[in-house]
Amino acid sequence: MSVEQTDQNVGVGAETYGGVRTEQLWRVRLKLLWNSLRSSWAIFSENPIGMIGLVIIFIFGLMALSHPILMATVWDAATYDPIVGFDYTIDSHPSAPSAAHLLGTDPIGRDVLSQLLYSTSSEFGLGIVAALVTVTIGTSIGAVAAFYGGVIDSVLMRLADLVIMIPSLPLLIVLGAFFELNLLMLAFVIGILSGFGGVTVIIKSQALTIKVKPFIEAARVAGGSDFHIIFTHIVPNLLPLAFLYMMFTVTTAIFSEAVLSFFGLMNIRMSWGIMINLAQSEGYLLRGFEFWWLLFPASIAITLLCAAFYLVGRALDEVVNPRLRKR
Amino acid sequence: MAEAIQQDVKARVHRDKPLVEVSGLKKYFPVSSGIFSRASSFVHAVDDLNFTIMPGQSLGLVGESGCGKTTTGKLLVRLHEPTAGSILMQTEDGDMEDIAHHKGTALRQFRRRTQMIFQDPYESLNPRRTIFDTVAEPLTVQGIGTLTERQERVAALLNECGLTPPEQFMYRFPHELSGGQRQRVAIARALIIDPMFIVADEPTSMLDVSIRIGVMQLMSNLAERFGVSYLYITHDLAVARYMTDQIGVMYLGKMVERADTEELLSNPLHPYTQALLAATPVPDPRLSRDFINIKGGISKPVDPPPRCRFYARCPIADEFCRDNPHPPLEDKGGGHYVACYKVGVAGA
């Protein structure tokens, strides 16, 4: 890749620094970012597993977008609202799929397809917030622990050990019982748990290998402060790995939400987990295929979206670790 | 342009005073013996070094791996803090300032005068930063100049370092450059802040033969133009011959011999220097070499006995060497310093 060339010559000696037309730095950086994204994409796109994951995520994205559009155009709010809707034209609920309700209605008369589509965007939001929290905590704590070592490292790592030791699902259940978590709270709790646990440990070990590179010493000789070295030299080199663990956190977050909702421990009105929870509480869960539309749409959605982020993560692993790459 | 950056480097240095004056420099590293116990033994990586470097002169530090030459370099740029001793460096006003235990602002101020070039051109440049970011880093972190001034200065310096046209290199990443080009980038980074003194740690040992000479010549030319002195660390006496005015030979943390480069190569006095010279291969099958057999191999200076460090391997050592402390580095005539009891005064 080559950067735009200026047509003017540079002064010959160090005495004549003037005369060079400098480019707008932000434009150059944008271009470089674009180039690096493009080359990473070239590697990623060769991986069928990653592409399958990406296609699934893309479809779910379309589903999330379609709900408000459908509500505004085709679907009448009173009948199709995912939370308070009710179809008076049908005698008994749950009703099997029909032309009006492609995935049928739930035990209290609401459209299952509408619920499924409506929940998609909040699942995405949950996953992304949890992942961002994870990465922010994991990289900063990992980098700081690796950089300073000694007491700071020991304290942070023992804390991380503690978080790893506590089984996160039971903890979430206990927390849910006390606080009635909403989605944002859940995202933060999951983000903190996975960020301050395994991800910190992995990122720290990576940070240790970067910390001893000569370019860190070079930055120090240049006069760089600790802050400068951590955030312009160590953290950028951790980001690819952090990004990878972001994908895995999304999977954890969506899955945890489903479990908590299933137990009715979430303070939210609609989600895939709640759809299954309702099927269970109304006694339709263990009746095999008879009421399949109450169970399968939500559970398949959970499975597919979790799997999709996991697959993307696996493919990103190859972009991040060239050693895994086939020639 | 950029008066803030550019200074008249040559007028800055007081030629009649030493640029660097090191005395009694020591660096001991603890050998950890367990997690809970305190270290009881120490590696004497650098043990009582004394030398001066005059402005415009370059000193070569030569020795085998583990002899303490890199530690010395890192002490002089204060990547390590000395265990004992002083490092006097000339400041912009011509005063001598002991930087051995500088911290905070004083240390940052000192970093404007001293820079370092590292051995490995692949590991010494951050792979995620552009060449511009890397070269401009000393200016950026010291807050010198505006962005445009920095860009102009980087372009000019890349040009000086043979990376032409500079626009082609400024916004590339290290992996797009060859080893020789990367080392030129590292040289530009070291020079951008107009230092008076540069520690060069084996800057050409990882480069290919045909590239190496170009980089060596670039370093010599720039040193002359910018009035910079080098502490040139190398294991290769042949390279040191071309890059330095004086050579100091180190063995297990001690300097065992120091003399003007040609004098040291043609008239080595210390038995270790003699062995080192005899073992250096010569790129010409018509020239024969002597063979000096010294016993054993180099070891780690962990709590060394007080006697001469070279005693165990020395072909000429006797009881006197065994029973007395490590010999002092003494002038044996004409500025040829040797630390050996068995070497008489020159001519005697």
Place this chain on the structure above:
Amino acid sequence: MSKLLLQVENLTMHYGTRGGDVRAVDNVSFTLAEGDSLGLVGESGCGKTSIAKTLLRLLPDNAKIIGGHVWMGDTDLLALPENEMRKFRWSRISMIFQAAMNSLNPVYTVGEQIIEALELHMGVMDNTQARARVAELFDLVGLDPTFMDRYPHEFSGGMRQRAVIAMTLSCNPDLIIADEPTTALDVIVQDRVLRKLEEVQAKLGMSMIYISHDIAVIAEVSNRIGVMYAGQLVELADSVEIFERPLHPYTFALMKSFPSIKGQRQILQPLEGEPPNLITPPSGCRFHPRCPRATQICVDEVPEFKDYGNSHFAACFHPLEEGDY
């Protein structure tokens, strides 16, 4: 002239990569007499290690041998099936790899590892017999035989390198290929290892191929020197001859750019430019973009690797003459 041990004819090998084929070894021919030592010198990426790996057929999966023959007696090593080739390795040709001293397994003693190598190639042996052989090999490379029950970490770098040499000698090979055998070692240790190798070679009468980027090391140990550039052998001659009368401008440039502690302090001359990319090497003579003597013919045609007398081979249209040095 003594008997030929190895004849390499028009050897060509490419590595397939994402960006295209890397022409790592291109039409290389040389011979090696019994008891001779040949030094291959060149910069990194010039194909010298690739030649060694091709001779032993120890190539990665993406390597393709395009053509050529490697004759050892009447056998073409490139035509041998893999199981036959396996017998050839170690017993006829063995190799000291770059940084081989780090290849010793830390959990076994050095002696055990040599015995394992021995039994792999010579069949299971009686323990006392095997230990006697290891002691003999240790003695040969100047190591104390009582050290054979020690672990690699108890050895210094130079001792480990000698242990590796002992291992390669274990099956009495006719040819040893030493790829940068002393690159990671300090000068004094390097000197000892090289002298030991020379001594062992003289004692056992085998042939050696030394591979190094360091022309000084090559000059010390080999009596014939081959200079490689960009996958091709550009010059091959007896070592004194090549230093006295280099024909190829690259050989000359290499010598001019190598600093020495002996003799007059000469002005070193850098070679302009960088070695070419071997996916799309320059046309004609691959050295022409960096060559001060290049003319149009060097761009258009590939120079023949021919004998200039005295078994001094070179591939150049404008070889150096007496007045050029």
